[in-house]
Amino acid sequence: MQLGMVGLGRMGANLARRLMAAGHECVVFDTDPTAVEAVVAEGAVGCGSLEEISDKLRAPRAVWVMVPAGDPTEQVVRALAASLDSGDAIIDGGNSYYRDDIARAAALAEQGIDYIDVGTSGGVWGRDRGYCLMIGGGAEAVQRLDPLFAAIAPGVQAAPRTRGRGSEPIAAEHGYLHCGPPGAGHFVKMVHNGIEYGLMAAYAEGFNILRNAGIGTATRQADAETAPLAHPEYYQYELAIPEIAEVWRRGSVISSWLLDLTADALVQSPDLDDYSGRVSDSGEGRWTAVAAIEEGVPAPVLLTALTSRFSSRGLDHFASQTLSAMRQQFGGHAEKPAG
Amino acid sequence: MQLGMVGLGRMGANLARRLMAAGHECVVFDTDPTAVEAVVAEGAVGCGSLEEISDKLRAPRAVWVMVPAGDPTEQVVRALAASLDSGDAIIDGGNSYYRDDIARAAALAEQGIDYIDVGTSGGVWGRDRGYCLMIGGGAEAVQRLDPLFAAIAPGVQAAPRTRGRGSEPIAAEHGYLHCGPPGAGHFVKMVHNGIEYGLMAAYAEGFNILRNAGIGTATRQADAETAPLAHPEYYQYELAIPEIAEVWRRGSVISSWLLDLTADALVQSPDLDDYSGRVSDSGEGRWTAVAAIEEGVPAPVLLTALTSRFSSRGLDHFASQTLSAMRQQFGGHAEKPAG
Amino acid sequence: MQLGMVGLGRMGANLARRLMAAGHECVVFDTDPTAVEAVVAEGAVGCGSLEEISDKLRAPRAVWVMVPAGDPTEQVVRALAASLDSGDAIIDGGNSYYRDDIARAAALAEQGIDYIDVGTSGGVWGRDRGYCLMIGGGAEAVQRLDPLFAAIAPGVQAAPRTRGRGSEPIAAEHGYLHCGPPGAGHFVKMVHNGIEYGLMAAYAEGFNILRNAGIGTATRQADAETAPLAHPEYYQYELAIPEIAEVWRRGSVISSWLLDLTADALVQSPDLDDYSGRVSDSGEGRWTAVAAIEEGVPAPVLLTALTSRFSSRGLDHFASQTLSAMRQQFGGHAEKPAG
């Protein structure tokens, strides 16, 4: 099949490469001509403008937009819509808010253009490993684009089959799924990322507990302002964190791809000194939290994982000052100085 | 009545003063002779040693120990026990772990000495305001010491009476309560402090949200690593935190003594710049958390309030580094530098 | 002054009574004629329609709307706006979302009508105790209405003055505050309620720990699926919850109005058997959570307090089923039956 690809950053370029490797034809554009040249050198048809993409694709056209969520996506979608025709499809593979998808799909439907939202997971590893695709949009358009999704997804052999599944693997077993109407793809991807925050925090907190398993060996100055260590005799371990991450990768209940990556990082930086620990958060974690709140679904772990990222960036500062102020007022507790 | 008082720090000295003001006789000791002199100047009988206290009290003696929890309390209790007789009583008014009370009470019972544990709340304000007393120990001894507890407690007039209480106020309405057998006093005080952590965190987090109500006015650089502010138009307020703390003190559902103290602090330091925000925690918050866990009682708010204090002291650092390491591994996300 | 009052439920009627007691004139309307009659009998001027309010007030008019937030408020405000003139003011004293205030204020400003949003705290007690008022809107209009706010608020004598405040009490010390431009009043009220959720949860969790302090006395059947009680000897207390709530009201660090109310409830229902424990949540707690998330302010205690309410209504059910399913899969753990 033919596919237009707009946005040749790491994700977009790798998607194009994966599609071409599977025999599909890619017509590509990026505002950076050198990004276009690089992919053209690997077999793609290059374009000098968004409009050119429409010209070089045969109807019914399909154009995948892989640019940052928010305004950039909005602008590209609008510009594309102006040069596409009824029956064509625009696929948003970025991290758009599913509510924007709902609005866009409705607007494009008036032009007869199908809008497909695709939550794409796989990070920098997807080119080789394949990408997990969570798809929203009209059934007919999703069906028409099936060969593209199948080429991008990892394929059924990427994991052992689940017991009880029928002899013929369903699409989800190949690593892509039509989740529902417009927005459903990004909704599922949003929750996916919300879960990701929780998983990451669980590992991070656990490793921190292991890291501090030897605090009983330190002599700590007695101090009326700080709880003394209750049982120093029970905290005498100096644990090899990189080896623990490694051993858990095989046979344990908590083996996962995130653990694999943690083990990678710990080989490269055993004390993680390469990292300052100011952890960013992107939109999906926040949107998941808002969805949980609006649904009335208790998600204390996901919410707490999100707030820990805020704290890692010092955003709890005024709250902590308030606590110190109260302690000073009721108990005359002076703050213990840093260091 | 007569009472021995060991430990003339802020709390011990003020307790003695409050007792003497109510007509009781205090026989006092501290390792610091100047502390003894100060209270003697206000009418107490001073002692040069722990043993002297026993000599100067008439049987059945009662000695209140007001020294730091843990080893100091343990040593004073043991030394006192050596010079006291069957029928005497030792009162531990500090912040001992209730499990230590249980052990001490059992050991002293073999000598016929009553051990009374008293959780004492009131902070630096107790001398004038009175102290809230949570008492554990044998019923007979607690009854014998009732006049002392009544003198220390705030008295029924300190708050409007609860609807439905009988015409004769019960002891709890005076501000002291025999909670149960040995340890019960410090158990209740422990949970009291656990609640205190939760209350403090609730105010602190709320004030932080108010403090940041104007972030929509700041120009923020677009940044793929950070979630953009969703609705800058809704975060345009510059709120006067000290005045908000003040207004909530009258008529609102969240008025409290802790809020009164916060309002005090905010008059003195409107931006709380006097505080660095490294918040200590003492034993009770941790013990409450352990009790909740051992009981199997869900206390997510109290546990979270405790962990926020740990985070305020930077103890989440390795966990945050772990998160950054994972993000770098799966997404090639570089950390956003500080500042 | 004159004030129109629309909505004579518990809050609206009591506000009118409090205003009339202070010498103000109230022109009142409710869709329920008997509600109008009741307040007219106490001195108000009654109306048979919204339009009549405009007729019976002298310009510049001020009308207080005290109806449920959302559609009802929206409809009343629109209807009032049709019969009011430039220079008049509409006051929304309900629990509106501050974002709606911003939109309404802008729309009414085109007509020259001032829109004032007032977060009103005090519950069923406000008539006697006074209401805490958090006010948003234009400075001139807020100033014009000052006598009304002063009459509704509790007054400076309702709490001891904060140390360091000047000789002349500011408005906040009377119990009302102009917080900022449109929406600022409801924004502050929203966070107030968010804090309220946190405070309530802190007490509730603490009382639950006290309630279960005797679980070591129960014989528990050994069971491979459940963690055994670690130290039964430390959980042997049968604590009198109503008396503990009472004793904390005087002299303790955690005394508060919410604690007073809890003590009230515990006298009436010592085991709280009158309550099923399905805890509702209204909009403000959720909106506070969303504000914290959008601001990037860590509010783990407030968020957790909110999710506990969801859990109390069984909304964690599918999540719990998922946990049981996983346990069954990896460990062959059968669920322990209820009861």
Added chain:
Amino acid sequence: MQLGMVGLGRMGANLARRLMAAGHECVVFDTDPTAVEAVVAEGAVGCGSLEEISDKLRAPRAVWVMVPAGDPTEQVVRALAASLDSGDAIIDGGNSYYRDDIARAAALAEQGIDYIDVGTSGGVWGRDRGYCLMIGGGAEAVQRLDPLFAAIAPGVQAAPRTRGRGSEPIAAEHGYLHCGPPGAGHFVKMVHNGIEYGLMAAYAEGFNILRNAGIGTATRQADAETAPLAHPEYYQYELAIPEIAEVWRRGSVISSWLLDLTADALVQSPDLDDYSGRVSDSGEGRWTAVAAIEEGVPAPVLLTALTSRFSSRGLDHFASQTLSAMRQQFGGHAEKPAG
């Protein structure tokens, strides 16, 4: 090598089978003779008593204890110690508290017996998949038993090797690790299980959000006591949970063994109706929480995951009643009835 195995439940029997398949000789005992017979039929040497194990093993002996933690393990270890000699080793492969290990190792050291604690993860799948082993104890003894650990562990081929690891795989890459002195094995296993709770909760909460993505389609009765759904138009999805679990297994960032198991369960019970959702917790989750608290390490996600399990069993009931009681007191809010 020879190994004694005490306790032939699911775990013990499968460990013996896996060892025998690798050419080791197992001398086995269980209080249930039929359990012994079953393993003898597969090639083990059976014993009729604990003492018989010592007789049938050549010195230096090694006996693996695989019975429930706590009293049962304590009794078996003591009985074994009575029949073993200096130079022999006892291996505790159960879920003992690491503090008990420290005490046992010290006691047995006086007899010259090595005590090795082994945290064993793998659940019902370990026989085929291999078990992840976290080992504590003296270096010499652990080294001596290396062939046994290597046979039980999954082996290096069970996962792709971590980038940057040397050409010769370390023990951790085979799936077993000597973590440190006595107790270190169970300490690491304890934290492993603490992490497991967090991971499980993250998935469970996420699936619950997906499950409720269609609540906007339901007509909900207006109700002053409950927050209305903010944006019903954004919650119109009916998502196929089993397929979503499946699609995430390939290519996504959150793929893991726990997700594989969840996908299994959802094929068998698509709505999880087979599960009531009363989630047990065993000791390790609680111990991890206590360790975090005593270390002062913020672990809000792990602590919250633990408390959610308590809530799933209704242990938040009195807290929820307290919340309802407060709401009734300050706002006259009647509880909304169940159903």
